[in-house]
Amino acid sequence: MTERRANARPVARNTAQSATRPATRRAAPQGRGGVHHAAPERRYAILKWALLAALAVYTVLVVGANSARDVDFSVIRSAIAAAPGVSELKTLDENGFQERMDATPAGCEDWLMVGSDDIMDVSELMIAKADEATLDGLEAAVQKRLEAQLAVFRSYGVNQKDLLEGATLLRRGNYLFYAVGEHADQWEDAFLACIR
Amino acid sequence: MVFSSLHFLYIFLPMVMLAHRFAPRRLRNGVLLVASIWFYAWGEPVYVGLMLFSVAWNYLTGLQLGAAARHSRRRAVLAGAVVVNLAVLGFFKYYGFLVQTLNGALGLRLPDYQLPLPIGISFYTFQALSYVIDVYRGTTKPQGSLVDFATYITMFPQLVAGPIVKYTDIEAQLRKRGATLAQVGQGLERVILGLSKKVLLANNLGLLADAMRASPKLSVLSAWLGAAAYALQIYFDFSGYSDMAIGMGRMLGFTFAENFDYPYRARSVTEFWRRWHISLSSWFRDYVYIPLGGNRVGAGRHMLNLLVVWLLTGLWHGASWNFVLWGLYYALLLILEKYLTGGALSKLPAGAARALTLLLVTVGWVIFSNTDFAAMGRYLGCLVGIGSQGFADRAFMYALRSNALLLAFAALCCGPGLRQWQLKLTGRLPLLAVVLFAALLVACTAYLVHGSYNPFLYFRF
Numbered sequence: 001m002t003e004r005r006a007n008a009r010p011v012a013r014n015t016a017q018s019a020t021r022p023a024t025r026r027a028a029p030q031g032r033g034g035v036h037h038a039a040p041e042r043r044y045a046i047l048k049w050a051l052l053a054a055l056a057v058y059t060v061l062v063v064g065a066n067s068a069r070d071v072d073f074s075v076i077r078s079a080i081a082a083a084p085g086v087s088e089l090k091t092l093d094e095n096g097f098q099e100r101m102d103a104t105p106a107g108c109e110d111w112l113m114v115g116s117d118d119i120m121d122v123s124e125l126m127i128a129k130a131d132e133a134t135l136d137g138l139e140a141a142v143q144k145r146l147e148a149q150l151a152v153f154r155s156y157g158v159n160q161k162d163l164l165e166g167a168t169l170l171r172r173g174n175y176l177f178y179a180v181g182e183h184a185d186q187w188e189d190a191f192l193a194c195i196r
Numbered sequence: 197m198v199f200s201s202l203h204f205l206y207i208f209l210p211m212v213m214l215a216h217r218f219a220p221r222r223l224r225n226g227v228l229l230v231a232s233i234w235f236y237a238w239g240e241p242v243y244v245g246l247m248l249f250s251v252a253w254n255y256l257t258g259l260q261l262g263a264a265a266r267h268s269r270r271r272a273v274l275a276g277a278v279v280v281n282l283a284v285l286g287f288f289k290y291y292g293f294l295v296q297t298l299n300g301a302l303g304l305r306l307p308d309y310q311l312p313l314p315i316g317i318s319f320y321t322f323q324a325l326s327y328v329i330d331v332y333r334g335t336t337k338p339q340g341s342l343v344d345f346a347t348y349i350t351m352f353p354q355l356v357a358g359p360i361v362k363y364t365d366i367e368a369q370l371r372k373r374g375a376t377l378a379q380v381g382q383g384l385e386r387v388i389l390g391l392s393k394k395v396l397l398a399n400n401l402g403l404l405a406d407a408m409r410a411s412p413k414l415s416v417l418s419a420w421l422g423a424a425a426y427a428l429q430i431y432f433d434f435s436g437y438s439d440m441a442i443g444m445g446r447m448l449g450f451t452f453a454e455n456f457d458y459p460y461r462a463r464s465v466t467e468f469w470r471r472w473h474i475s476l477s478s479w480f481r482d483y484v485y486i487p488l489g490g491n492r493v494g495a496g497r498h499m500l501n502l503l504v505v506w507l508l509t510g511l512w513h514g515a516s517w518n519f520v521l522w523g524l525y526y527a528l529l530l531i532l533e534k535y536l537t538g539g540a541l542s543k544l545p546a547g548a549a550r551a552l553t554l555l556l557v558t559v560g561w562v563i564f565s566n567t568d569f570a571a572m573g574r575y576l577g578c579l580v581g582i583g584s585q586g587f588a589d590r591a592f593m594y595a596l597r598s599n600a601l602l603l604a605f606a607a608l609c610c611g612p613g614l615r616q617w618q619l620k621l622t623g624r625l626p627l628l629a630v631v632l633f634a635a636l637l638v639a640c641t642a643y644l645v646h647g648s649y650n651p652f653l654y655f656r657f
Contacts, residue, residue, distance in 0.1 A: 041263035044256045051256070052280070055249050059287070062242060067309050132292055132310055133567055173310050 068173030068195035073110035073129055076194045080112065080127065083190040085183035089114040089123060100124065103141035107134035109174070122149055122160045123181030127191060135176045142169055142178045149180075197238040199440050200394050202644050208235065209444070212352075213380075216448055225347040225370065228448065235352040236316070243314035246288065251346045253280060254324040255339065261331045262338035274332040278325065285321045288314050293515030316356035318512055320349050322479055327363040329483055336364050344370045353444035357437050359455035359475035366450055373449030383446030388633045388640070390439025395640040397606050398433035401425045404599050409565075409575070415589040419578035420558075421596060426565055427558045428606045431460065434473070460557070460610040463549035464541050465529045468557055476512070480505050495535065502534075503527045513564070518572060522563045529556060 080086055090096075092113040097105050105111045108130040115124035128138055146167055153160035167180045168188050172195055179187045197204050212231040219227045237244045257277040264270045286294075288311060295308045327348070330336045339345040348370055354361055375383070408414065408422025438455035445452040455475050462468035469477050481490075488501045503524070510523020533541065541549055559579070566572035578584040596603075608614050622629035 041260050041265075041269070044260035044263060048253065048256050048260070048276075051249060051253055055253075055284070058245050058249070062246075062311065063309050065242070066311050067307070132296070132308075135310075171310065171312065174308070 066172060068175050070174070071194055073112075076127060076191060077112055079190045079194050080114075080125065080187060083183065083187050085123070085181060086114055086125065086187070088116075089125070090117055097126075101126070101138070101141045101145055103138060105138075107131075107137070120157070120160070122153065122157075122163050123183075124179070125181065125184075125187050126176075126178045128176045129174050130176070131174070135171060135174070138176050139169070139171065142176075146180075197235050199437065200391060200640075200644065202641070205391070205641075205644075213447055221372075224373075225341075225343050228352075229343055229347045229350060232347070232350040232352040232355060236350065236355060240315050243317075246284065246314050246317070247320060247350060248346075250281070250284065250320060250324050251342075251349045253277070254328055254349070255342055255345045257328045258331045258338035258345070259340070261328065270332060274328060277328045281321050281325055281328075285317055288317055290511075290515045297517075319358045319360055320355060322360050322476075323363070324349055326360070326479060326483065330362070330364055336367060339363075339367075339370075351445075351450075353441040353448070353450075354452065357434070357441075358473075359438055359441060359452055360479050361452055361475070362479075365453060369450050375447060375449040379449075380447050383443040383448075385629065385633055386443030386446065387440050388443075388637050390436040390441075390443060391640050392636045393432040393436030393439060393609070395643045396636075397602070397609065398429045398436060399643070400599075400602055401429040401432065401606060404595060404602075405429050408595065411591060413585040414575075414578045415586045415592050416578060416581050416584050417588040418592040418595065419575060419584060421592060423558050423562050423575075423579065425599075425603070427460075427554075427561045428603070428610070430561060430565075431456075431610065432606065458610065458612055460554055461550060461612075462553050462557075463544075463546060464533055464538070464553055465526065465556060466533055466538075468553055469526070469530075476509070480509055484508060491534075498534075499531050502530050506530070514567075516567045518563055518567050518569065522560060525560055525563055 092100070092115055094105060096115070097103075097111070097113050100113070100115060105113075105128060108128045111126070111128040111130075113124070113126040116122075126142070128135065130138065146164060146169075150161065150164050153164060163180050163182070163184075166184065167178070168184050169176075169178045170188070171177075172192070175191075175195060177188065177191050181187070197208060199205075208231075212227070215227050215231070216224055233244060233248075236247060254277065257273060260273050261270055264273055292308050292310055295306045298304050299306055299308070327336070327339075327345075331338050339348070348361075348363055348366065351361075402425075405422050405425035408418055408425065411418065411422075414422070435456040442452045442454070453475060455473060457471040457474065459468050459471035462471050485501060485505045488504065489497060490501065491498050493501065506523040506527035507520065508523070509526070510519040510521070513519045513522070541552070544552070559576070562575050562579070563572060566575060574583060581587070618632070622632065
């Protein structure tokens with residue numbers, strides 16, 4: 001790493017500024033609507049405390065919206081099995097998963113995937129529970145899967161294209177949820193009900 | 197929103213440029229601010245709140261520093277501001293990494309929220325930090341206008357992947373700026389150049405790098421080909437983004453400092469880091485390295501300073517151990533260069549010094565691109581023939597033949613020669629510039645129409 005010592009030193013811009021102590025180098029705020037110079041520093045401190053409180057509330061909300069209860073995967077399986085339209089789809093094994101997603105579910109703690117046997121039916125649902133790195137890889141695989149499916153159906157499958165464009169892909173805690181199909185919203189509700 | 201998307205290029209950018217151009221001067225920052233929030237909210241509606249917190253917090257900190265009378269108070273205000281900025285960055289970027297590490301090492305069961313990374317948080321946090329530190333140091337005055345300050349932090353050309361623009365560099369332009377038609381043209385040219393680097397070069401090199409990495413068995417040469425393709429991909433990807441940011445800045449009347457200076461022509465690792473991601477290196481130099489004492493200390497302390505800076509540089513790139521290792525790798529190389537091999541390196545012929553530097557940097561990218569240590573180890577092993585499938589194989593010959601033109605052209609673009617030749621030629625024949633850049637734009641558009649999702653690599657930092 002190179003260094004330019006001069007950069008470390010403050011540039012005196014005001015003749016009243018001392019070169020020794022930062023406290024003496026204060027300058028009035030600039031710009032349109034500049035705050036009155038004599039405004040008490042305390043007012044800014046109070047506003048900053050209020051901001052910190054807002055940040056705390058915001059963080060709790062963001063964490064709450066993104067987190068997921070650590071539930072037994074069988075609970076999710078049962079809820080999804082009871083969701084509309086799922087019984088019409090085939091449960092896929094590891095090979096089926098790999099064929100469709102071009103990725104292996106081996107790194108997952110648990111997972112489920114259902115899809116249609118009919119190549120003209122784009123309905124499919126996948127839920128995986130895994131660590132962050134594995135979920136990153138699976139999320140990328142889902143993106144590729146969606147692109148590939150869109151490339152196939154873009155030119156002639158109007159309904160399929162609409163369903164693919166409305167695909168749901170979300171992450172909550174250790175879970176990845178991906179769904180395409182007429183009932184995708186209901187599948188999502190069933191999944192979220194389990195982990196909230 | 198991604199720069200290399202049709203929506204951005206043909207809807208967002210023209211609309212914003214026109215609105216900015218025809219808005220009264222006093223409203224231009226407002227226009228830019230609204231556009232920047234729109235740009236960010238497109239992909240990250242939830243995290244707009246976090247960015248606005250950063251704006252408000254650092255704006256108030258600047259004013260507070262301006263109003264505080266006692267030196268001790270100013271120090272306390274600065275310390276508080278730095279702690280809060282780093283705490284926000286730490287929680288949203290590193291919390292999962294820390295928890296996973298602690299849970300793994302100590303057998304704890306701390307909750308891992310797995311929050312999505314707020315895009316651009318490392319970039320805008322560093323910009324905000326540079327501002328408050330500069331105000332504290334007296335290098336700049338506190339910004340009184342919230343709109344102007346928010347424009348600085350959120351400005352969409354450099355918001356999500358840099359370059360990290362120092363407040364002092366654009367302070368005057370925030371108040372008053374203008375762009376002549378010629379400057380707008382130059383900016384547009386730079387945007388198209390950056391887009392071409394990303395879409396035509398980086399994306400295609402990425403396919404080659406991914407194919408090599410996905411291969412279950414690699415020969416030595418296949419491994420090197422994959423590593424070289426990644427080295428070229430990340431360069432064209434990131435420098436392409438920087439070109440676009442600088443170009444858009446110019447179209448808006450801003451002058452952003454250059455972020456790359458043909459880094460693969462460096463003759464040493466030290467020189468490489470003077471040429472690669474210049475804005476980040478400068479930031480660490482000005483706000484960490486020099487305050488620690490820089491190189492004007494004893495050898496032991498200097499080595500420690502380098503270690504600290506490179507550990508932080510590695511961590512800045514991501515919440516993963518491979519980035520820490522990557523940072524340590526560079527700390528070690530720089531220490532060796534400074535205290536052991538520097539003299540010998542300077543005596544090497546330029547070509548040999550460049551080749552050696554390129555080799556070291558390419559190995560560095562292997563560490564950088566593999567978050568999985570087992571995969572990293574396998575790949576590094578293949579580079580030196582451990583666990584590889586021979587020295588060369590058919591896959592290598594096929595990949596080389598299929599990509600020879602792309603690789604040769606990419607290698608040519610790593611030096612200044614082609615660009616200088618183009619500038620000379622189009623300087624003499626301005627119409628040729630129009631034809632050339634229009635053709636590049638058409639080619640990029642064609643790729644984008646049929647291409648797939650292509651995020652910039654540096655988005656995840």
